[in-house]
Amino acid sequence: MSIPANPITRRLALPGWSVLRFSLTLVAGALLAAAIVTGVLVVFWIGIPVAVFVLLAIRVWANTQRRVIGEQLGVHIPAPYRPRSKGRFDQQALWLIREAATWRDFAWLAIDATLGFLVNLLYLGVFGIAVYYLVQPLLLATVFHAAPSPFVNDFGFYEFDSPAKTLMLVPFALACGVAWWRWGELLLRWYAHLGVLLLGPTAKALLTERVSELRQARDQTAGHAAAELRRIERDLHDGAQARIAALSLTLGMAEELLSQNRPGQAAALVGEARQACSDALEEIRQLVRGIHPPVLADRGFTGALQAMALDHPLPVSVVDRLVDKLPAPLEAAAYFATNEVLTNITKHAEATQVQVVVNREQDQVVIEVRDDGVGGASFSAGGGLDGVRRRLAAFDGTVNVDSPEGGPTVVTMTIPAAAVAPGGAHNAARSNPG
Template structure:
């Protein structure tokens, strides 16, 4: 078992080092592109006074941002995520005025100047940190090849070759060269991921969002979520109005008409009046049931009375498929957040029943570290995609209103895993159990 674990750890270390070396090649390419784009941007900016730069700068800047975006992506793959720092582009007019407006928005964005500083420094930093892993790997392989006997071919060609501080002219020296190459190889395995991670931290220092950009991004997010809230509320109001008009209101009108007819028949035809009264009583029961369903659609009584855990268990019990629920939420959430999670999980479970062909699902609900996390897993056919339907998009918008997220993993053949996370606090302790 120890040998197997050691082999597995060695394999993982080699895989990480090779992956980091591949990213190092990309860093070398980014350094070359940084130099070319830095020169192009400086020239375009300098030519603004001549009018040519007004046309060149909006063309060069997207290329610069594409390269810096590549560096952000590489940093994210190294475990250092970097948010996009650019301010939202303002609307522009057509023609020359529009080009001038685009130039002004580019030059007044602090991220533009931070990008230029990054390009300047990345010419050296990206080249060195990208080249080192490649150099260490090539140098270690070179030493192993020479030590394996290639040094004899070099000697026969009349070439004296040194590896490190060792002349490759005899087999003892070749063995020493092999040991040196193994040391270099070990250094490569250990250092390559760290070198690439070092570039990631360097990139985060310059390519991350400034305070102004963070505020602008936050305001944009709040504006979008506020719009979503308004749309959701308008949709809900229209649904309630439609349900009342087509359901309970129509039944109440019918009840009134039956009662009126019964009143007219009460003296002359009591049997008919009795039948009408029975029909009115049955219609009253139906209207009450529709009103209860409507209330459950607005805010379910089980949610208000027993809390989120028991409300989710109630959904699971009513589901036509088997649903296992594990929950650990030792308190109550704020009513809006509680309602959002309830309806989101209800919609997810409905999607499982309608579209996944699953016969079993599970819901894990718990509150940890100031966030509510719900995981819904089914054994269905998979293939769910939030971009192809309005249901999952609606859940995403509902979660985003509370700064929450919905992560979906649904490969073809299943299983589908939906993870809902919502930052929220607990207020009152749980007082009942379903």
């Protein structure tokens, strides 16, 4: 559930969200009281497991706040916690207390139990007053016309106890309604942004996480490069090198036959050697194509996509709206990633048609591969999509998969456009059904 995008429906939905936030402030008050009591009990042994329980309960409450505030603002607030420590209660309590995110949660707990209570009470109070005094004259004139009035409007200086008298309060209700409509959402959004500052990860935590991701991507890229080098060495040794060695032996036998004045048999061996040479050249070409396809160097990313579509066993349409030339390493990564996704579709999707859309969205290059197959695609260790994710991680790219059971499947590969060199050869937008 999220806040509607339409301004009118969003404002009408906000009272419900405020009720939810108000209930969370009541929970915050209870947790704050429990935390204070636990701080007194922690000097005794019984207070240690209670402290662990209370701190974990505060984390559950904070995660709920992150989800609610994130849905209200339309943002994602990641949990800033490190992996939980295992061990005795005292070790877990010490680990929780030492983590900075725990104290930020506690700070937001104290703020939400006090300021949050007042903010949501003010918002709901103004909304309630506007509704109450707008409908009161109608209720007194209809439903409660013959019955004793259940409404008490004694302001001390005057008692509004009849429909005519309560009409005098309508301007006050309208003023509250205008104030709620004009400033109520701003008040709630201001308070929600305050929550993002405390509940979200700090700049240091984000930097640490980013360094860890880059280190992991570097290690994966280095491992992938080492595996590729081993594959190339194996293919050369078992393929082209063996053929060239056999070719050398065949030519040696032909030379010996010529020295024995047996030209017919020597000519046959020379013919075999020629065929073996052609086979070795073809293997080397295939090997080079796996390292860097010549079509990328000759025709660029657009031409390579078109060639890939023509060679695919399924009908593949390519829509390329990218107007900048990609640098060679990034171009190769995008080519092989797209090729791997198309290979996965051939093996597992049971699709009848595929569409590849390449676009530029502000500072990103986005490649979408869509198929009408059976769906159910997901990341699995060592699988094709996992390999695509690891390949693009070296360029700070991401892969998202939307593949419900029954299809269709959309694989979206996003690469930062900072890696795109502007002013290169233009890739014309086109569609080419394969």
